Amino acid sequence: MNTVDRGKPNLSQVQPTPAQIARSLISSRRSEGSGGGNSARGVAAACDNLYRELSRWVGSDGCHALFTRALAEARAEHPALQQIRLRARSDPYVDGVAETIIARGEPATADALEAMLVRLVELLGRLIGDDMATKLIERSLAALEIGGAASDDKQEEA
Amino acid sequence: MKTEERTAIRSLPSGVPGLDIVLGGGLPEFSFNLIAGGPGSGKTILAHQVMFANATVERPSLYFTVLGEPTLKMLRYQRQFTYFDSALAGSAIQFINLSAEVLERDLDEVLQRIVSEIERAKPGIVVVDSFRTISGQPGSPERAASFDLDKFVQRLALHLTTWEVTSFLLGEYAAEEQRNPVFTVADGILWLSQATDRNSVVRKLQVVKSRGRAPMPGLHTFRITDGGLQVFPRIPEQTRNRALQKPDRLSTGVVGMDEMIGGGVIAGDAVMLTGPAGSGKSTVATQFMVAGMAAGETGVIAVFEEYPEEYLARANARNPEVGRMLDEGKLELIYLRPLDLSVDEALSAILESVERLNARRVVIDSLSGFEVALAPTFREDFRESLYRLVGTLTATGVTVFMTAEVSESFSEARFTTEKVSFITDEIIVQRYIEMEGELRRVMAVIKMRGSEHSHQFRLYDVTARGVVVGGTLTEYDAIITGVPTLRAKPARSKRGK
Numbered sequence: 001m002n003t004v005d006r007g008k009p010n011l012s013q014v015q016p017t018p019a020q021i022a023r024s025l026i027s028s029r030r031s032e033g034s035g036g037g038n039s040a041r042g043v044a045a046a047c048d049n050l051y052r053e054l055s056r057w058v059g060s061d062g063c064h065a066l067f068t069r070a071l072a073e074a075r076a077e078h079p080a081l082q083q084i085r086l087r088a089r090s091d092p093y094v095d096g097v098a099e100t101i102i103a104r105g106e107p108a109t110a111d112a113l114e115a116m117l118v119r120l121v122e123l124l125g126r127l128i129g130d131d132m133a134t135k136l137i138e139r140s141l142a143a144l145e146i147g148g149a150a151s152d153d154k155q156e157e158a
Numbered sequence: 159m160k161t162e163e164r165t166a167i168r169s170l171p172s173g174v175p176g177l178d179i180v181l182g183g184g185l186p187e188f189s190f191n192l193i194a195g196g197p198g199s200g201k202t203i204l205a206h207q208v209m210f211a212n213a214t215v216e217r218p219s220l221y222f223t224v225l226g227e228p229t230l231k232m233l234r235y236q237r238q239f240t241y242f243d244s245a246l247a248g249s250a251i252q253f254i255n256l257s258a259e260v261l262e263r264d265l266d267e268v269l270q271r272i273v274s275e276i277e278r279a280k281p282g283i284v285v286v287d288s289f290r291t292i293s294g295q296p297g298s299p300e301r302a303a304s305f306d307l308d309k310f311v312q313r314l315a316l317h318l319t320t321w322e323v324t325s326f327l328l329g330e331y332a333a334e335e336q337r338n339p340v341f342t343v344a345d346g347i348l349w350l351s352q353a354t355d356r357n358s359v360v361r362k363l364q365v366v367k368s369r370g371r372a373p374m375p376g377l378h379t380f381r382i383t384d385g386g387l388q389v390f391p392r393i394p395e396q397t398r399n400r401a402l403q404k405p406d407r408l409s410t411g412v413v414g415m416d417e418m419i420g421g422g423v424i425a426g427d428a429v430m431l432t433g434p435a436g437s438g439k440s441t442v443a444t445q446f447m448v449a450g451m452a453a454g455e456t457g458v459i460a461v462f463e464e465y466p467e468e469y470l471a472r473a474n475a476r477n478p479e480v481g482r483m484l485d486e487g488k489l490e491l492i493y494l495r496p497l498d499l500s501v502d503e504a505l506s507a508i509l510e511s512v513e514r515l516n517a518r519r520v521v522i523d524s525l526s527g528f529e530v531a532l533a534p535t536f537r538e539d540f541r542e543s544l545y546r547l548v549g550t551l552t553a554t555g556v557t558v559f560m561t562a563e564v565s566e567s568f569s570e571a572r573f574t575t576e577k578v579s580f581i582t583d584e585i586i587v588q589r590y591i592e593m594e595g596e597l598r599r600v601m602a603v604i605k606m607r608g609s610e611h612s613h614q615f616r617l618y619d620v621t622a623r624g625v626v627v628g629g630t631l632t633e634y635d636a637i638i639t640g641v642p643t644l645r646a647k648p649a650r651s652k653r654g655k
Contacts, residue, residue: 056254057252057255059228062228124230127234128234129234129237
């Protein structure tokens, strides 16, 4: 397995698998310090971030279409996703996480959301090529880092 | 104003082969341009070529998509082209979707978003695709009420120029819409169109406007290949090498023919060999080329009637040197029989080969095949187009040897096709005659500018090694009719007997 610097992910150097890309997205969310790495809420937040950043490139409707299909595909293997809803142009984008955790438990919910993320990366790769998909996601991660740094600065100023 | 006082406007490469010549040197830096044309005319491809030719990480290109082709689909299709470098996409080339601003907000917010992205990325190139979807449908009352398009375009142009951005708005416009404010504000307008004539479709590009530049006028054909757009300028750059050429004679390689034309073809001339089917025109053309190779010259053969493999097999059977010369890179065989060919496309291909090989001889075999390969719309202007083709080629100093088929009837003499004879310096004709119950071949020189030449008909044979010119027919009359008659010998005088 290729090693990935989870602090500063650089996905383009070696073509990672969709699962590795999904892990990087979740890890980047963890490095922001806003939730446990494998917590269901952490994975949902990673999805929210990706939706927000990817929407800049492909439009919120285009991004929502990708997530919707990824969710539909992942549901077949993860019944925990039955209560998950995607709300276009809303924050949070992934809705129903708390209810799912109560109904299915934390680990099952986190696994299911991660599976949705993997499906999304696979789908994007099929549409525009794995290298381009990785690039787009890498740009999203970079934007998150910049956004995170800016927010840290604001906190220090306050 | 003196030349040195002018503010120099740098030119950016368009990344489109042939387009920089049409633009008068390239795209003016920091200009605000409109790329207009109907659906499928190649606007998006052209914009991508410009971006990939200029984008760097330091000065990236921003591609704003609006409501037209979804970004994912566009990326999926664009990456099929060879210019698409996925290493640049994402860093040096960034795609930004404006659909939310356009659908849910107003033009002020669209402008704000564009400006904020420009401030963030500090791009060198900005593309808005499709600008038409921002401006709305003309005459739409709800759009007219909510959008002050004139003001928007003015402000957008101002921002883009202030940020030292070279920008391109893409839009589907019809010719009658040129009163749209964007046409007034734009520094440059590139119009892409597809002309349909019977079953043929020809793509054309026109530089309608280019401030601060002297673009090449007229409509220029272009083709979309896996490399993107390739433009074929209507009047290509001409390098006048002809004056540098020695006015020497070039051997035709045909035994007896050089003697008929006063010692050989005049270097830099356009020669036309006409004759009916099977008269040996291609054989002579090949001999002409082989003679050049023997003299250490390089050459180009443009084939229109046969597939190159067939042409080569036939040429090799008589002149095995042809294959060897191709292998050694002294000869290039260009096959030009695509659908809807334009004269400028053919000229571009030939000129490229001539430059690559520094060729001195060019064979076009044949003009008849060339005319058939052209899109119908270009056949109408065949004389004018051929005039430019031959003029451009001979201006580079090469000697052009063309073949042309003429239909032949025994009741009338037809030496050349009236369409093309005026463009040539030298004309040699071949024809069949009937003699003593046999079909024989004769040739004659009917035009040779600036040189003496034979006025005799000469018999010739097409042998296994090529065409060989034989004797004259001085004892015959009416050769020109195809049925010569043996002149009656004068009756011996009986006086004195």
